[in-house]
Amino acid sequence: MFTTAEKLLTTWTRVVATRRETADTVTLTVESDKPFQPGQFDMLTAFGIGESPVSHSGHPRIDGVHEHTIRDVGAVTKALVALQPGDTIGVRGPYGVGWPMADLVGEDIVVIAGGIGLAPLRPVMLALESDPGSYGRAVLLAGARTPSDIPFASDLARWGASSAIDTFVTVDQADEKWEGTVGVVTRSLRPAQVNPDSIALMCGPEIMTRFAAADLLALGMAPDRIFVSLERNMECGVGLCGHCQLGPIFVCWQGPVVPWTVAADLVRVPEL
Amino acid sequence: MGTKRLLTVELSALNSLIDLLRSHNYVVVGPTLRDDVVVLDLLESYDEELVGVESVSGPGRYRTQEQVGAIFGGPVGPMSPKRWMSPPKRAAWSARIEDGHVEVTAAPHSGPLAYLGIRPCDVAAKSIFGKAWPGHPDDVIIVAECTTAGETCFCSSMGTGPSAGEGADIILTELGDGRLLVRSESDRGAVLLAKVDGVTSTADEIETARVRVEAAAQSMGRSLDPIAAREALGAMPDSAVWDSVAQRCLACTNCTMVCPTCFCTSISDTSDLAGNAERIIRWDSCFTPGFSEIHGGAHRASVAARYRHWATHKLSTWWDQFGTAGCVGCGRCITWCPVGIDITEEANSIIKEVAHA
Amino acid sequence: MRDLALADHAFLEGFEEEHLDTIENCVAGRSVWKQGEMMLLRGGHAGTCHLIVDGTVAIEIRSPGSVPTIFQTLQAGDVLGWSWMFEPRLWTFDARAVTETTAFTLDAILLRKAIEDDCYFGLRFGTRMTQAVVNRLKAARLQVLDVYNR
Numbered sequence: 162m163f164t165t166a167e168k169l170l171t172t173w174t175r176v177v178a179t180r181r182e183t184a185d186t187v188t189l190t191v192e193s194d195k196p197f198q199p200g201q202f203d204m205l206t207a208f209g210i211g212e213s214p215v216s217h218s219g220h221p222r223i224d225g226v227h228e229h230t231i232r233d234v235g236a237v238t239k240a241l242v243a244l245q246p247g248d249t250i251g252v253r254g255p256y257g258v259g260w261p262m263a264d265l266v267g268e269d270i271v272v273i274a275g276g277i278g279l280a281p282l283r284p285v286m287l288a289l290e291s292d293p294g295s296y297g298r299a300v301l302l303a304g305a306r307t308p309s310d311i312p313f314a315s316d317l318a319r320w321g322a323s324s325a326i327d328t329f330v331t332v333d334q335a336d337e338k339w340e341g342t343v344g345v346v347t348r349s350l351r352p353a354q355v356n357p358d359s360i361a362l363m364c365g366p367e368i369m370t371r372f373a374a375a376d377l378l379a380l381g382m383a384p385d386r387i388f389v390s391l392e393r394n395m396e397c398g399v400g401l402c403g404h405c406q407l408g409p410i411f412v413c414w415q416g417p418v419v420p421w422t423v424a425a426d427l428v429r430v431p432e433l
Numbered sequence: 434m435g436t437k438r439l440l441t442v443e444l445s446a447l448n449s450l451i452d453l454l455r456s457h458n459y460v461v462v463g464p465t466l467r468d469d470v471v472v473l474d475l476l477e478s479y480d481e482e483l484v485g486v487e488s489v490s491g492p493g494r495y496r497t498q499e500q501v502g503a504i505f506g507g508p509v510g511p512m513s514p515k516r517w518m519s520p521p522k523r524a525a526w527s528a529r530i531e532d533g534h535v536e537v538t539a540a541p542h543s544g545p546l547a548y549l550g551i552r553p554c555d556v557a558a559k560s561i562f563g564k565a566w567p568g569h570p571d572d573v574i575i576v577a578e579c580t581t582a583g584e585t586c587f588c589s590s591m592g593t594g595p596s597a598g599e600g601a602d603i604i605l606t607e608l609g610d611g612r613l614l615v616r617s618e619s620d621r622g623a624v625l626l627a628k629v630d631g632v633t634s635t636a637d638e639i640e641t642a643r644v645r646v647e648a649a650a651q652s653m654g655r656s657l658d659p660i661a662a663r664e665a666l667g668a669m670p671d672s673a674v675w676d677s678v679a680q681r682c683l684a685c686t687n688c689t690m691v692c693p694t695c696f697c698t699s700i701s702d703t704s705d706l707a708g709n710a711e712r713i714i715r716w717d718s719c720f721t722p723g724f725s726e727i728h729g730g731a732h733r734a735s736v737a738a739r740y741r742h743w744a745t746h747k748l749s750t751w752w753d754q755f756g757t758a759g760c761v762g763c764g765r766c767i768t769w770c771p772v773g774i775d776i777t778e779e780a781n782s783i784i785k786e787v788a789h790a
Numbered sequence: 791m792r793d794l795a796l797a798d799h800a801f802l803e804g805f806e807e808e809h810l811d812t813i814e815n816c817v818a819g820r821s822v823w824k825q826g827e828m829m830l831l832r833g834g835h836a837g838t839c840h841l842i843v844d845g846t847v848a849i850e851i852r853s854p855g856s857v858p859t860i861f862q863t864l865q866a867g868d869v870l871g872w873s874w875m876f877e878p879r880l881w882t883f884d885a886r887a888v889t890e891t892t893a894f895t896l897d898a899i900l901l902r903k904a905i906e907d908d909c910y911f912g913l914r915f916g917t918r919m920t921q922a923v924v925n926r927l928k929a930a931r932l933q934v935l936d937v938y939n940r
Contacts (some may be wrong), residue, residue: 165566166525166540169700169712173535207550208530209704234728249533274939306938333933335848335860340888343848343863345929351800352865366937372928394727396700401565402717403697404724406746409667409753430670432738 168399171206171251175283176244177226182312186277187242188218188230191250196223199284200259200390200418204398205229206251207240214395214413215241216281217255218313221288227252230280230312256398257417260285260362261388269297269356273373275304275346275365279312281417282364286316286326293325300327300353304346304365307332308339329353345369347376357381362418364390371428374421387421391428408433438617440631441638444504446613447479447549449629450575454547459573462517463549464510469497471510473517473645479504480763483687490583490764492773503607506649508583509552513693514559517546519566525700525712545571550581550605553594554763558602558693564755565696567585573621576754580609580645585764587777590656593761595649606642611695615643634770655767657777658784659748659758665787666780667749670741680736681772686718688766688774689743694759696750697724719743740774748780796894799841801918806885809911816900823887829870830885836873837898840913842866845891849883861933863888869922874898 178190184294189205197203197217206212212298213235219228231244244250245330258432270289274282301320311330321328329349331342342348346369357380363370370389393405393412405412408427410419419427427433451461456478464471465480471488487500490508528537546569548559556576559568579586579595588594597604602622606614614634617623689695700715704710717724720739725732733739751759760776767775796802796817797810804814821840823829829840829847846865850858864870864885870893873881879898905912 165519166523166714169525169714170537170539173537175533206702207828208528208535209702209710211702212700232728247533249530249535251535256929304938306936309839310938333861333936334859337848337850337860337886339860340846342865343860345932348929351867355663368935368937372932383811392727393732394725397698401696402700404699404717405720406719406742406750408745409750411754432733432735433670433742 165401168401169253169397171204171212171253173249174252176246176248176250178246179244180279182230182314183310185233185235185242186230188228189241189244189250190219190226190228191252192225193227193252194223194225195227195255197221197227197255198282199262199288201255201257202281202395202398202417203227203229203252204256205231205241206250206253207237208245208249210240210253211237212396213237213241214256214398218280218283219287220291228279228396230283232277241264254398257413258384258415258419261360262288265360266295267297269299269359271300271302271353271355271359271361271377273302273304273346273361273363273365273370274314275369276306276310277312278365278369278390279303280364282362283316285314285362286320289322290320298327298353298356299325300329300359302331302346302349302353304331304333304369307334308336308341310345310420321421327353345372347373350376350380355380359386361387363388367392369429374425384421384425387422388418389424390417391419391424392417434656436623438615438623438626439639440615440626440629440636441608441634442613442615442629442631444479444484444613445612446615446629446631450625451476451478451549453625453628454549454573457693457736459545459547459681461547462514463551464505470495472552473510473512473514473548490585490768492585492767492775493770494773495768498634500512503580504608505550505552505577505605505607506579506581506647508585508768509555509765510728511691511765511769513555513691513763513765514551514568515562515566515693515696517548518559518562518568519696519698519714519716521716523714525714527709527711527785530708530710543569545569545573547573547575549575550577551575552763553597554588554591554761555693557593557598557761558763561694561755561757561759561761562696573625574601575603575605575622577605577607578607578642578646579649580607582649582763583768584654585653585767585775586653586762587657587764588762590649590757591654591659592760596646606646607639608638609645614638622762638754655775655777657748657762657765657780661784662748662780663752663758664749666745667782668787669783670745672783672786674779674786675737675741677780678740679735679776682720682740683735683771684720684722684736684739685771686720686770687717687769688776689720690716691765691769693761693763693765694747694748719746744776744779747776795843796841799843799894801841801869801893801922805914805918809914812908812911813896813901813906813915816896816904818895818897818900821893821895823891825887825890827887828884829887829891830883832881832884834881836871836879836881837913839874839896839898839901840870841896842868842870843892843894846888847891848886849884850886851890858884858886862929869919872919872923874901875919927938
């Protein structure tokens with residue numbers, strides 16, 4: 162009778178490595194060989210504590226491991242970031258609609274990431290980095306609160322030094338040691354000379370993505386070429402629990418990535 | 434399909450059906466009186482007490498009173514098939530960890546159920562609820578058409594009752610003289626009825642059944658146009674109606690608990706010090722502030738937003754998700770709302786607002 | 791012949807020829823600041839307006855006993871300094887060249903006179919300046935919301 166409950170069964174695997182990104186954010190490398198699309202997420206379980214949706218943040222190639230980047234914001238994520246190599250972790254997924262990877266081929270791409278919003282976009286950046294010939298010009302605008310809150314600092318440094326990805330990092334606030342840009346993340350749209358025919362991928366705080374979308378539209382970008390990863394309370398990942406509903410969509414399986422043509426009306430209405 | 438059977442039977446035939454189903458290892462669930470409330474519970478025989486009891490409902494009001502009436506008439510009780518398809522609290526799995534190795538035990542599968550005497554609105558609701566949490570494919574449904582309506586019923590306008598629609602194996606209709614008209618609607622139903630004592634129904638009996646169900650339809654005081662509601666609620670997230678409801682709504686979650694299609698659940702893990710853990714599935718409600726919580730706070734902080742979400746989901750966005758309305762017109766949310774908020778009244782206000790815009 | 795780079799400055803994009811001439815006449819010179827040099831000091835007399843050509847400029851504020859906090863950086867195409875428009879014509883924040891910075895420096899007295907002499911030019915210049923102020927106000931509001939920490 163209760164076959165649906167089986168969708169909540171998790172696969173138990175191991176953490177093989179951990180990397181601290183910022184004071185409250187950790188990347189776990191876990192053993193898993195299930196293929197995923199950039200932008201998809203897994204439900205991760207800390208045994209006996211609970212489950213949390215976490216984006217794939219690693220390279221989408223199949224190499225026996227997945228990376229997940231977790232910010233410590235509650236009981237479950239606190240337990241997840243505390244895991245050590247060798248520890249047991251529950252994994253089910255991947256879930257949701259990812260970034261439109263096939264559509265990106267041959268196109269100029271602008272990626273706008275805020276804070277830990279870079280995590281679900283990192284697989285895209287890593288894919289672009291390994292195969293720059295398949296894509297047009299790639300621009301990454303990454304924002305964070307302060308320089309010490311920037312995740313994936315070594316990736317950003319590498320991308321910044323490479324010619325494959327034009328990388329612009331912006332922080333809200335800095336001290337005098339910071340030589341980069343201070344302001345809002347879209348501050349760099351003009352200096353980056355973004356092509357309005359690019360495909361835009363955005364993930365970050367909803368207020369940030371709303372303003373970023375407005376700036377992209379003002380640049381002349383078509384709304385169906387702007388994609389955003391939405392965040393809502395996802396408890397089951399498979400459209401059963403109802404928590405992530407946003408208007409007509411279940412963010413967990415009809416998102417998290419949706420085109421701006423879908424997102425615009427959904428994020429317009431407060432508390433929808 | 435085998436021979437369609439149409440018989441007139443005595444009430445005792447219900448017990449023959451229950452015995453038959455039980456002999457085929459079915460667990461039989463149907464209406465029974467408990468603490469002065471008609472609930473859906475396990476049946477070994479039909480509840481004779483129901484013969485002398487009449488249920489009455491109104492906004493914020495439900496009573497059973499001693500009066501000879503229809504067994505399968507008046508408003509439905511608070512419990513619907515969802516109580517049996519997905520109980521309020523259950524384990525998805527349990528597990529034990531030892532030296533980092535996890536041993537998982539999946540929750541056992543339950544066998545099929547036979548529902549005897551559930552109403553047409555609940556048959557429709559079972560199918561809708563089943564899109565999220567399916568019942569067993571071998572469930573047997575013996576539906577009882579309603580020969581009287583409750584004050585909060587509006588199934589007629591929603592197209593789910595009081596006559597039986599699709600999805601039943603057998604349809605029962607009370608003739609008002611202690612006898613029932615029974616019809617098989619599936620092979621399984623025909624096989625069952627072949628073993629029940631009865632006489633071939635006369636044309637008069639068939640007409641009587643039709644007229645009684647039609648009278649129940651005509652007596653419904655509430656109505657809602659599902660198509661108009663779909664359009665209006667989908668278009669009016671900014672309506673003033675939501676704030677007006679929020680003045681009365683206690684966000685108590687009753688409407689979502691009694692709703693036969695509300696499928697939202699919360700999923701949480703528990704553990705003990707000995708290395709055991711369990712994943713628990715519980716009914717949840719979009720009326721709790723925590724329901725929409727993302728780190729930093731609840732997405733739907735206001736009661737107005739929570740009611741809007743619930744009503745708009747039921748009547749509008751459900752169509753986008755599942756191709757039907759999420760409301761069957763059973764009226765339970767009106768009956769069990771402690772302040773008597775009436776979804777038909779609120780939705781009709783918004784329909785009017787759109788029409789006059 | 792006008793300095794071509796002034797007409798090309800993003801802040802002046804779309805300005806009419808005669809207005810560009812007017813601005814040309816207000817240019818006090820091209821300024822260069824070495825890396826780390828202070829460009830404007832809080833409380834100092836606001837007698838200039840800078841159109842940044844190259845480099846990165848930090849607008850910052852210093853509180854006793856702590857390092858300066860940068861809340862905005864400016865770069866090529868941005869305008870630096872609007873306190874010259876309003877009494878008491880004193881800079882509100884500090885500006886520091888994060889990297890070597892070049893700018894067209896406009897003389898505030900000449901600019902104010904040009905605005906008073908030609909209301910249409912004044913409207914155009916004032917509107918452009920307001921747009922810059924609005925953009926920065928919008929940015930400041932977003933930054934103060936601390937969205938990444940939500």
